[in-house]
Amino acid sequence: MLELIGTLVFAYSGLVVARRKEMDFIGSYSAAFLSAFGGGTLRDLLLDRHPLYWIAHPEQLVIVFVVCVIGSLLLRHMPIRVDGAVLQLADALGLGVFSAAGAALALQSGAPALPAILMGVLTATAGGVLRDVICAEVPQVFRRRSQLYVTCTFTGAALLVVLRIFGVEADAAAAACVVATVLFRLAAIRFDLQLPF
Amino acid sequence: MLELIGTLVFAYSGLVVARRKEMDFIGSYSAAFLSAFGGGTLRDLLLDRHPLYWIAHPEQLVIVFVVCVIGSLLLRHMPIRVDGAVLQLADALGLGVFSAAGAALALQSGAPALPAILMGVLTATAGGVLRDVICAEVPQVFRRRSQLYVTCTFTGAALLVVLRIFGVEADAAAAACVVATVLFRLAAIRFDLQLPF
């Protein structure tokens, strides 16, 4: 359920960036697909996990397609945007869920602590980076004066890995990761937290 | 034979884009290589098929090299371009062949119908996208007001998958895919077909 929310929001973010770049429907679907599955696919390739998520779960491809059709119609006919706060909460949720999934799967594959944390960060953020790359933009999360984003997923993934090392069971550690990531991210938006350099 | 035509044309397209971007011979070869093998390589990585095509068939690397040398000389000394219609037909052929190869190999690897179609699309188009990404351009196939391209490969790959599901044998299904993709693509160019949105 949480993963679905993450997929939906990330796909929608791909759509929005693609439309801003004047891409057509094919480009929009590609950007949405990369946003939603890019991070997880890269993680699976790096960890040598097969078959890939969207090959094993083709219904996810349909979901992203539906997001693109509905989203495209909305963006054309409704200048009114969906309430920003709702989107930001959903995006933070997606961030937390993907971060937890990435770190947990990496640990499961036998990766040491630090690479496992990195894999959580990568799962949560690489989709957005790939989206920006095919749109020929400097990735959003790397730009200065942006509010903490990668740092939040890092904190969440690190919490999960530490908890797992101390013997906390998988579900509890994942839940802690999601909660920590979401709270940290919302705080970063609310209080405009940025990296000092 | 058909695959060779596809490789040659895709390599040449990489060369042309690289030269337009003022790249030197190394950049041109890289762009040609990515155009010709990028889609197939990505497909093989996603399906976990090893060794990769150009590792198993090193003579292909030589072919792309020869295309680059001859093509570079042609582009410098002959402002006269090769007839556009011939190139478009060859490109459409490449599109069809790669689309058929991608979808067929995905089915063979046990992928469900929808991911298999996507793999056909990806095999045919990812090379061009990677070429445009290293040239720091918004990928051509995603730009608005471009004639149907991805849609043609999708149609061809979908036809192949449906025919295979209904028990048509591999070669016939592949042939149908190539013919459908080529005809659709040529029609798109001739009648300036575009996505409505």
Place this chain on the structure above:
Amino acid sequence: MLELIGTLVFAYSGLVVARRKEMDFIGSYSAAFLSAFGGGTLRDLLLDRHPLYWIAHPEQLVIVFVVCVIGSLLLRHMPIRVDGAVLQLADALGLGVFSAAGAALALQSGAPALPAILMGVLTATAGGVLRDVICAEVPQVFRRRSQLYVTCTFTGAALLVVLRIFGVEADAAAAACVVATVLFRLAAIRFDLQLPF
């Protein structure tokens, strides 16, 4: 030891490009990471070698982190750059080492001569290309009027492969590759060697 120098210099080059692009610390670390490990990671994925280098050696991630912290402080508070000649020598060393590692591992994985040479080139240069791609720039090594760079790694890797074919043992062939690459690269800088086209 040589590999460590390569990693350090390549990471630093990522940092410098990221800072020029006004990226924050996260972006800088990502660019440094891609510069240092991008080539090797791509090589391992293409050759299907797992686990990846930085998953098996997490201390390398810490080293790149330290490079970024110290490098960021240096770049901010010291307009004085590290002596260019030292950096160029170190970069040439990194080029040689990565080129040798890539070609040797490819041969070991059973790749034929030509793909093995290409894998050496790719290991040495793909990190810089990926760095430039996430910075939304046309990759440096592809630009015209740049001094020979890829050509040097190609020469080094080709030398290694040829020596191995003639039965020279691994360490000697690797040493020859490093020396040839470094000398060729330094000569290219000194005498401003460029591709004629």
